[in-house]
Amino acid sequence: MVNPERKIKLCISGMDKIYDNGDGVRNINLDVYNGELVTMLGPSGCGKTTILRTIGGFLSIEKGDITIDGKSITGLPPEKRPTAMVFQSYNLWPHMSIYENLAFGLKLRKIPKDEIARRIEAMLELVKMSGSQKKYPGQLSGGQQQRIAIARSLLLQPEVLLLDEPFSALDAKIRMQMREELKKIQSELGITVVFVTHDQEEAMAISHRIVVMNKGKFEQVGTPTEIYDNPASKYVASFIGEMNFLNRDNKIIAVRPEDVKILRGFKEGAINGTVRTIMILGHYVDVNIQWGEEVLKSFIPRTELSDLEVGGKVHVEFGKTLEFPVEGSS
Secondary structure (H helix, E strand, C coil): CCCCCCCCCEEEEEEEEEECCCEEEEEEEEEEECEEEEECCCCCCHHHHHHHHHHCCCCCCCCEEEEECECCCCCCHHHHHEEEEEEECCCHHHHHHEHHHHHHHHHCCCCCCHHHHHHHHHHHCCCCCCCCCCCCCCHHHHHHHHHHHHHHHCCCCCCCCEECCCCCCHHHHHHHHHHHHHHHHHHCCCCEEEEEEEEEHHHHHHHHHEEEEEEEEEEEEEHHHHHCCCCCCCCHHCCCCCCCCEEEEEEEECCCCCEEEEECCCCCCEEEEEEEEEEECCEEEEEEEEEEEEEEEEEEEEEHHHHHCCCCEEEEEEEECEEECCCCCC
């Protein structure tokens, strides 16, 4: 949980940003604490990037206020705001060396040459890119370019770092490495970060808190553990992790695959079915059970696989379950 005594770094209050077609976000309220990494999570078009761009000054707002350290920034252009933004496309200048890319913003701030060199060397070490000063962006891989883009933003020493789907163009293995690096850098520097992604695994991995968004509104704000274990709505439950949903007695019963235990053979009065598919996914196995017209997903340890075969008769028991109202019911 967030310590209530921690200082609020970024505050969004009663904020509206509406586009001409009526889409956008309405009445957004969010406090982000000093040194916290908060992720805006949701599908395309839910408003998460809109919020990020209003913080960065790339979009104006119709109503409400955005403050950093208690001072309103809504009237300031992007370059005057104490923020820095990293985009999905790295936005490095291809005709400039890595050193020139990193030094550009510092030169505009009239920082002495020797101080610029010292800062760049320290920052490249932090992002594990030491010795790349003379290279050009085209000579670097996507992951390396994104490290440089993050380094360039951090060199400006922003009060709030804004990251818009920064790893989505990278392949899975590099993406995982970059998440780990970002988490390490964020922790070491104690910077405040607002991160945007549609990838729930990414949000779970890096965040102190997650804001789950749906159609321009907040569905739930909480720690990864809170949102995974106690989703506030069926939407959140379906968006974070895998979930089985069963319609029973005018209610929706939700159960995580890891809470579905599979036992051999039919049992009177139990949920009986047959093994539909078995997929080995490393240290665990994804087993689908055909139960009448419904399919139940279960995650089991590989050590339990020897008892199962496709077409085998089984029954299941549930561990923890959640209940949600059927949509449209009171």
